[in-house]
Amino acid sequence: MGKRVDDKISTRLITMLQRISGLQFGGAILTALFLVVVGWLSLVAWLTNAQDRACEKTDRVSKQDDPFTRQLQRTLDGFSASRNGVGLQASVIFPDGTLRSAAAGYASQEKQCRLTLEHRLYIGSITKVFTAVLVMQQVERGALSLDTYPKSNSGLACRWG
Known part of the structure; x- marks a missing residue:
């Protein structure tokens, strides 16, 4: 779309x-x-090939460089590392509408594709x-x-x- x-x-x-x-x-x-x-x-x-296109991108953290975003990235990195590189994304929307996002781990460990903010994750049930x-x-x-x-x-x- x-x-x-x-x-x-x-x-x-x-x-x-x-x-x-x-x-x-x-x-x-x-x-x-x-x-x-x-x-x-x-x-x-x-489309399914969006995941492959996302692997080519390198943005893993919000463009904003602030203490909250850095702490969010450290938290996700630590959680991912403690679980063999499981991929995860997190976003926080503050009351003023400010968005902070970060990603950690792998989208595909077999392809060694790092998870980025460009990936779309299946939410499931x-x-x-x-x-x-x-x-x-x-x-x-x-x-x-x-x-x-x-x-x-x-x-x-x-x-x-």
């Missing part, structure tokens, strides 16, 4: 999530849900747990009800099984 399409999708997601949660963008719950959804869309959008927690937090706040059926014209795909 091109940048314009990604921006359009991101804008629509933000609008949709604001309506669902009743929060302004920047709230911790909304931000976490947004990151899960955008991560999933990024996974779908990328763990997103179900995150989504369930976020939904239940919204139920506790009164922003959602488990008994409310989504409106069919909301633009969301609903599957009930």
Whole structure:
């Protein structure tokens, strides 16, 4: 997907999530849900050869050089080293919208491909747990009800099984 399409999708997601949660963008719950959804869309959008292209890149840490980012990188490097080079990425979004990211370990140990910030990681089934927690937090706040059926014209795909 091109940048314009990604921006359009991101804008629509933000609008949709604001309506669902009743929060302004920047709230911790909304931000976490947004990151899960955008991560999933990024996974779908990328072709499989994106991983090989990412191996050619060398950016392993945010362009920002600040104490927090350096500590984040050291933490990831230590965790990865203690687990035989397992690859991992981490990002932190601060309340003011500042993003800090870092990557450590290998995307592919057999290819000796270091994990970079360009890699797209498969999130997998763990997103179900995150989504369930976020939904239940919204139920506790009164922003959602488990008994409310989504409106069919909301633009969301609903599957009930």
